[in-house]
Amino acid sequence: MLEIRDVSINYDRVQAVRSVSLDVVPGEIVTLIGGNGAGKTTTLRCISGLIRPAGGTIRFEGAPLERRRPAEIVRLGVSHVPEGRRVFPRLTVAENLDLGAYGENTGTAEQRREAVFTLFPVLRERVTQLAATLSGGEQQMLAVGRALMAGPRLLLLDEPSLGLAPIVVRGLFQALLRIRQSGVTMLLVEQNARLALQVADRAYVLERGEIVCSGAAAAVAADERIVRAYLGSEVKTVEASRG
């Protein structure tokens, strides 16, 4: 469904991602994990057209994405839930959702809004509230709901757990599993590796712009390299304390 081949991305004069290849098959949840600055967000932004890759190819259902504008990519069926939620704070919940269905006819929008409310009942209660007044967890639900309003076949999620309490994160991840049941494929970027590996089918581990290990989620979870990717190689001697 999504095919990334040898993609390199320069960001602010820095090579943030080096020759990354990854695949997402219909119906899967694939997670891309790694420490801060590993290039996870950059990769997602590149898929959804917010940054152009310096090299390599990205195909979605066979169609090349590298040269397309973000709005076209949304219309092709790829929606992006950005890091930090980015809801429109001074618009209401209903308006936020409607904007997600930009360009769709009202009937379709109506149906999808019902589906979003079924998934996140709390949003129905808050429908006339300004998004800024929602809690962090509710804002994240709104961001996911808004992305679903475009009727995507592939959902890109960037750190949905960021800044949320564990109980809220749990509910959110349960919702992700239900979204998968409804036939939406997902590429999930997470810093919270253990959680992501629980819900994902397969995983890729990024370390400073390169994929250092990949495979079935359970196998990756057991791999030693994942700790190294987050905390660096083991310190054996206290070499710095000679000063």
Next chain:
Amino acid sequence: MRLGWLAGLTLVVAIAPLAVGNQYYQQVLVNVGINIVLVLGLNVIIGMTGQLSLCQGAFFGIGAYASALLMTRVGLSFWLSLPLAALIAAAAGFALGIPALRLRGHYLAMITLAFAVITHQVLQNWVELTRGHSGLVRIPWPDVMAVGPVELAVQSRERYYLLVVALVVVALLGTAALQRSRLGRSLLAIREDEVAAELMGVDTRLCKLLAFSLSALFAGVAGSLYAHYAKILTPDLFGVMESINVLVMLVIGGAGTIVGPILGAGVVTVLPEVLRAVADYRLFIFGAILVGCVLFFPGGLVELSRRVLGDRRTTRTDRPTRPVGRVPAALRGAAVSADGGQPLLAVQEVEKRFGGLAAVKAVTWELRAGEILGLIGPNGSGKTTMLNLVSGVYPPTRGTICLDGRPISGLRPSAISQAGISRTFQKIRLFRRLTVAENVAVALAPGRVPKLAGELWRGRIVGLDPDAGSEITALLELVGLAHRADHEARTLSYGEQRLLEIARALATRPRVLLLDEPAAGLSAVDVAFLREVLLRIQGSGIGTVLVEHHMELVMHVSHRIVVLDHGEKIFDGAPQKAQKDPGVLEAYLGADADQPVTVDA
């Protein structure tokens, strides 16, 4: 050499119209000269300091009316009226600067625009003083003044032209001196990045007030020159459009340069005269030129010529090998004076709330001289907030921060910088259009209070004293950038920019150095080099706090690791223990759930 050029050019300009003898050309040139002074003034506030001001025409008017009234009503000599008028305008600039300090961007533009409108209204309606719409008429030529054996008599158009040329030269020399002075560098630093300037110890409030005053001072001189040449003043000469017109000259010529104002004033003054033939289309053509200029050469005519001629300062070069030098002696002295036993920096129970959100919750840690402390934690754990608290970007909600036992929390960033804490930024905040050496020089200034008058007095306008020069070189050698000293910061590679930030931070002679992700985006070679630099800094006795996600670096270079998670300290100890600590692992990798996430029935 440069002075020779200027002298020659001045002579040609001074003689040319006398030779031609055409009154019309002479008049146009006088207007060009007055406008040059006016634009040079606006250049101080916009071009050098980066603050958008829309009231240069108002200061121009204040200067003109003040000079005319001082001579006709008070009966002062022109030679006193001119400087007094300039000072009155400068005082108005200072007064406007006080409320304007709080504002930036379009808000600042609005308040200066309002000032222009108010000034116009005052000139119109304070009839007893300004005679309102009737205007001031029959303003006299300058009176004759004897300077020793020489008599200054400027009582014809030809003579007046020479006076204008002389004052334009003074204004140009003044601007050149300003650019090279400590104050000038501070202004440029504010333009490039006000927060970084403040954090490098520049008193940005004082500097901006001085910039507003100087800007108005130039306008006052121009106003006085205009009044006694035109002989008639009416309020409408100094309306909002005049202010806009001066801005247009600056933009077309190129803000932030010395040549730009000359070109801009010349083109914008002369062009309408040339276009008189096509009077109906004059404004249209003029507008088209302006739009084209802004679209294609935002740097003005100066940028256009630079692009054509090529400029070494802005060309990139290949990266040569970079030696690692030594920490300058001055720095080592500063650091060793810290008492070995007592902690250099003590952060006690510090808390920071943004609204209801606690970004940092009652965190305590210490740093000793010559120690590298790795401050790590997942995204949003409060690391950068912590650095901002220590460097004074914002005050803590609760708790104290002490440097050498003295509390520093609540001080302004520039005061904290002067007390001995310096920092770099996660997102690089160099003064991009200053050279590498100038970036360091801004932070170096030992007294840091701009001493323009003093520098001019001692003839040190050419810049830094020799000791400072050698300290800059030593700092640049330390980070391997000595060979790039004359290049603009924006032409450096990303890694070099990170290193320059460190050199600039060291130039404030800190005892504590805060580094915010210095390795972000660096190649493996650059990281190895950075590590060498860090160890050398540490060897000099400076305490370093390293916020970094490059775990390979942070774990192998730090003596101690402090881990933050959700604003709380969850670990404080040796790196090898940090890597095994269950709490740290959980913070980074997430908790092992006691029950798996499943879809509810």
